[in-house]
Every structure is written in structure tokens, then in C-alpha cells.
Amino acid sequence: MKRREFIAAAAFLAWSGRLRARGRRHRLGFLAVGDGGGQALNQAERALFDGLRNNGWIDGSNLIVDYRFSQPPDRLPVSIVDLIALRPDVLVVAAPQATEALKSATATIPIVFVAVADPVGLGLVQSLARPGGNITGLATYVPGSFVAKRIEILRELVPGASQIAILVNPGNPMHKLLLADEVPSTARKLGVALPIVQATTAEELDVAFASAAAQRADAIIVFGDTLTVVEAPRVVALAAKHHLPAIHFSRQFASDGLIVYGPDIADLFRRAASYVDKILKGAKPSDLPVEQPVKFDFVINMKTAKALGLSVPTLLLLRADEVIE
Template structure:
């Protein structure tokens, strides 16, 4: 090998990944969401962008992103994104994952925050997803929902009737929460009732219904609707004086009583790593579906006091954060 060629080749190996990205044609990503919010108010979106930047991908420079949002037009928007022939597609949540999987069997898809991709038949196996789709699940052992109910009852020991806030359009809510929660409720001596909401306006109706049925507390099963409408549901819980357990960390920051759930910011940051690997040539089938490794138990003492609740020491000791 000639000395000049050797030096040029060695120099190329020393160029940082982000620099290499900048010298090549920008890659294209399609992002199919159900709801949207201002990125500045969305710590999960900020974590997603941070994860991409850590891998050398800068939106608008070496990564061009096509965003599509609409809870009632997912199949059409999925087809629209596929027609653009992006290098990778991203699906936050089960509805988006199902829509994109139905729209293409060739373009790589990374899903995020799908509780049970096996139960929804999105992948045949967590360790061997096969096909063109993989990602990060929120699925944990079957007792996760039961544990949320137990924690809520521990915080509100007088609760004999608990309302489940569900979105009937969320396939995960239909799939398996009912069975596990019913078994735990029976063991705890708690009656469960269901209130439904598919839109922001229906959240008002749902909380009013829970209050009218004399619910002692509410368990928000959590999905894209309640994530982006967190200020609304926290305000509704306060209005109706209903102790409410949430899935998303941001709810506690907004005044929600208690949160127990996966660290979604961590999931989205890790999903950015999957996108990076696929853009570098790894096949989705070679990337096992990962599950959450971090969970948040956050208690808002100010809200507990406003509701007349005394937080037991057993919960305070286990909490990752106590907001005073």
C-alpha cells in the first residue's frame, strides 16, 4: 500500500462518528405519533433528541425527520410515511406500532413504549423479533398492574372502590390489564369500576363519572392521551378530590399524588440507540426487544396533605423521590 493511501485510510478511522454522518447524505426517519405536545414541555421528547445527539444524529442536519400525528388517522398516516421510503420508522405506543407494521414489511421499524408486543402480535419473540420490527417494551412481569393497585391501596387504605381510567382505543388496555387487576382487587377486597376516555373532553366526563359512582380513588392505566393531557387529569383529580395514581413521571411534577411506572425518558433515549444501529446497517431482526430497567415511584406530599392523606413510612422509604 502506498504511504499516502495508508495515511488517508488511517485518518478516516480517526474521524468521530458525528463527523462521518455530516459528510454523507442525510438519512430520513418517519415518526408516527398519536398525540403531540410542545417539545420544550415534553421531557421524554427531549430525552429522545438527546439520545440521537449522543449517537451523532442531529435533526435537520444529517437526519431528516417526517412527523405525523393524529389519533384517528393512523393507518392513512402510516401509509403516507411508508410512501416517502424513509430509512427507518419510529412508532411510539401500540397503536402506531400496529399501524406501521400493517403498512410495511420491509422498512425497519423501531417501536417504543409498547406494553406487550407479544400479546399484540407485533413480534413473535422478544429475543428473536424477526421481520422488520423491534424496539423497547414497557412489559414487565404480569404483576406490574397489580403492584400499582397495591401501592395505591397502601396509600389510601380506606379505598373500597377504585375507578380504572382506560382508553378503549388502546389495545393494551383491552388485552390484559383487566384480568390481573381483577384478581388483585379481589384479594385486597376492593371493587373496581371502569371509566373511559378517548379524547381530552372525555377525561372530564370520566372523572365526573368516577365521582358520581362514589369511587374512593382512581388508577390511570396510562397511554398517549393521559401523557399529553397530564395537566388536565391532574386538575380533574384535584377538582373531584380523588386520590389518583399515574403512570407517567410528569404527572407528579404537575401536582399528581403518586406515580409508579417505567422511566419513559430512559426508554426513548435507548430507542435512539436502536435507530442509530439500524441506520448503520443492523437489521431489526438482530436487535432483541428490550424491557424497562428503571422505574419511578414518586410521591407528592403536598397533594397528599391537600387530600387529607398520611403517607405511610413504608412508601416513603421505597420512593425514588418525594415532592414536598
Template sequence: MKRREFIASAAALLVSPRRSWAQGTPRRIGVFGFLDPIAREAWRSGLREKGWIEGKNLLIEYRYAETPDRVPTLVAELMALTPDLVVASGPQAAVALKSATTTIPIVFVAVADPVGIGFVQSLSRPGGNMTGLTTVVPGNFIGKQIEILRELVPGASKIALLVNRDNPMQRQILADEVPRTARELSIALLMVEATTAEELDTAFASAAAQRADAMVVFGDALTVRQAPRVVALAAEHHLPAIHLFRILADGALVIYGPEIPDLFRRAGGYVDKILKGIKPSDLPVEQPTKFELVINLKTAKALGLIVPPSLLARADEVIE
């Protein structure tokens, strides 16, 4: 080969990857966990804002395990695709991905206390291969929900907590925040558990049998997927209940929690930065900036409750 031809061939090899990128070679990422339709559209919107179009310059592999026994298989499928990064929707998904890789970047969304659960070293300096967005500002969130319930149900002294012990974040809250809240508010907090859709019926029946005055429904994939059932059971057992996620507002008495679609939209920013070369350890974990208080007056009337004007004045939305 002539010297000039050799130089030309070598130059072509050097610039080829860059030219391929400029022409829009798609990057591949994975998403593990449940996304309701509203969250999924917000997620896609956040990506579009950063110039990433699903199916064009970004290939996204979605996996969601309906039952825990499917988790290892589906996580292994994602890892086998060697994605540029993976997104975890909720703490169960984040735990599964964390166990599967220490090298592929992980962006978690909707994890209440990632420091307490051991995902990151601190919010400002995550360390490792994980970063993302929390659902609450840890410390006294359950207390705030209970205070709202007691405004709606004056004199409530016994409140049931609907929990899913398969959710590692909820186990953390039960061990730490719940006992402290019970002491500070001088209130009895009863745990009723549901890890499957079928167990929801038993959990609500147990709360009613123990004469709970109201209920805090802990938010996770189970209660979101089963939103109509959760709302119907609360009505059936005449239990005033407060929920975390806006998706339950159609029929639920009261919602107080972060604007989940906003978290998924903001996750697009993490994807953009990591795909452009920034390490997860250098991206601080972000907390919610938008919280919603939604009150359903129709449900309040059905439960025989009078919503105080002070609470209505604070509400972001009142459903009539």
C-alpha cells in the same frame, strides 16, 4: 473510449456511494406518535450518543395524529417517503405502522406487552420487522400500583381505572391482567373510559358517582397530552390517583412507572444498529431498567391523606 479511461470511470462508479456515505449523506427515518418535550430531548440525546445528529447526517420526519381519522393519511405520508426505519411512540402508533408495512423496520417505544399484543414472537427473538422497548414487565404491574394506592388510602375497596379503549395495549390489560388482579386482591375495579379530552370530565364524574375510593390512570398519549386537565379533575373530585408517567408529577398524588425519557434515549441505540445493517428480528426487545416512585406531599395534604413513612422511604422523589 480508451481502456484506461473506461477502467477509471467504472472505478469511480463503484466507490461513489461509499465516498458519498463517508461525506455524511443523511439517512431518513420517521417518527409516528406523540413525544412530549422531555421525551423528545431524551430521544435526540440518545441519537447524539451514537453519532446521529438530526438535520445533519439524519433526517427525521415527525407525524402525530390529533384524531384517529388522521392516522391513515399521516402513516401513508411517512411510507411514501420510503424511510430507512420508523419509530412508533406508543401502541396505537405501532399498530398503525405494523398495518402499513412488513418490510420497513419498526422500532416501538412504550408498549407494555408487545408479545401479548402480537407485535413480536418473543422478547428475545422478535421475528418480523418490529422490535423496541416496553414500558413494564408484564404480569402484575397494575397490582403493584393498586398496592401503593392502598398504602395511601387504607381500606380502599373500590378503585376506578381510567382507560382508553382506543389503546390496543389497554384492551389487552383489561382482558387479562385486570380480572386477575381484582381476584387476587379481593377488590372491586371499576372501568371509566375516555378516548378524547372532552370525555375525561365524564370519566372522572362517573368514578366519583360510583364512589370510587381512588383511581389508577392508565398511561397513554391522551393522559400525557392532557396532564394538567387530568390532575385538575382528580383534585376537583377529591380522587387519590396514581399515574404512570413522571410528566404528571406536578400536582399528581403519586407516580409509579418507568422512566420514559430513558426509554426514548435507549431507542437511539436501536436506530443506530438498524441503520448499520442489523435486522429488527435480531434485536431483542428490552424492558425498563429504571422505575420511579414519586409522591407529592402537597397533594396528599389537600386530599387529607397521611403518607406512611415506609412509603416515603421507598420514594425516589418526594415533592413538598
């Protein structure tokens, strides 16, 4: 073969190899919470795709992404069946209820979870270092100080607060764990009453906040949950209506809520992309340790504080990552 012919043949083989590589697209199934009841991805969830692009995975190019939503709750079983039927190479899921349901539905498809507080306590993984099975991901907190830290912040803002309500969803398995252990032990340790108000639907949120006000709560802790994320505007409006200083879990509440203190959820989704990348390249979930947050949001909204008649201590402002004027 002449040199020119050899070079042309080599170039053709390289080109055809790249063409075939582009043709082999992996499939990702994303079981998301969504924004406004599951019509589109919320802002934090969209960060997953920033991370995927940084790892070289482009939806529509070398990756096919199928979306299904876990909200409203009656959509969850159908969404899971739909995603599994598509035979994805990897599944990404947000929130504990959906993660538990997805793990129960498949023991073979790799799963990456995001925004699950205590995956060990929930029995999703054997340990953070060695998850075992077909699931791994990113947790949202370190057990033991979740409630106490929020009480500390609220007491700085509302001196003398002795009764702080906690809004929970009884259908959230993580909330059940906290109510069984950390909430009562924190109440005893700090000498504060922590009345529990519950909501599983948007309408029950109204009743829950009215109950907290009727019990003369000095403030309220809003536990992170799919319901409160989807109904964030309603939650903020109810806190204002009942004149309850509230501390929220995610940055989604920062624009109108009083205080946000919690992990940077968008950063967790962005980091989840590296798990997807490794799994698509052959890694097993059981060999990928569960990671915890490295970035936290602490935001104080001064407009809301003034509307509630609160004077925010300077030391608290100095500790905040962001102060909204």
C-alpha cells in the same frame, strides 16, 4: 510520484472521502405522540435525540429526521402515509395504537417502537428474544404485576380502600388485554372492587371522573395512554375536583399529580437510539431482542397529598425516588 505529491494526493482523497460520507445522510421517520396534541415533541420523546447524538447521529448532519404526529387520532392515517412516502431507512413510533397501525402499513421498513406495554400479547412480535419481522423496540412493563403494584401503593396511602376505579381508553389495545385478564384476576386475588371508567376523548374524561366519584371510588388508577398524556393537565385537575387520589403512569404528571409509578419513559426513548444506530449500520429488527425497563419513576407529590387531606406513611416516602414538597 514525488513524496510531497503523494502525501498531498492522499490527504485530498481522505478529505473527499469524508466529504462524501457527510453527504450520505440516512433518513429517520418519527411518528410521535407530541406535546399538547401533537404540535411538538414531548419531553420524553426529545430524549431520543440525546441518545442519537451519543451514537454519533446528528439531525441535519448525517441524519434527516422527519416528524409526524399520531394526535389527534384522525391525523394518524395521514401521518403514516406521509412518513412511508418519504422512504425512511428506519421508523420510530410511540404508543401501541400507532405502533399497530404502522406495522400494518409496512412490512419492509424497519420499525423501532417505544412505550408499548406488552408487544407479545398484542401480537406485534413473536417473542421478546426473537421479535421476527421488521419490528422491535422497548416494552414498558413486565406482564402480571401492573395493576397489583398500583393497588398496593394506593392502599398504603388510603388505608381501607376497597373500591379503586381504573381509567381506560377502550381504543387502546393494551388496555383491552389488561381488562380481559390481569384486572379481573387481581380483583379476585386482592379482594378489591375495580370499577372501570372509560374515555376516548378529552370531553369523555370529565364524564369518566364524574362516574368514578358517583360510584364512591376511594382512589383511581390512570392507565398510561396517548389521550391521558396529551390531556395530562385536565386529568390532574379532574382528580383534584372529584377529590380522588390518583396514581399515574409517567413523570409528566409529577408536578401536580399525587403519585407517579411507572417506567422512565425518557430512558426508553434514549435507549431506542441504540436500536436506530444498529439498524442504520445494517442490523435487522428481527435479530434485536425487545428490551424491558430498567429504570422506574416513583414520585410522591406532598402538595397534592395535603390538598387531598392525605397523610403519607413514612415507609412509602422512603421507597419513593423523589418527594415533591
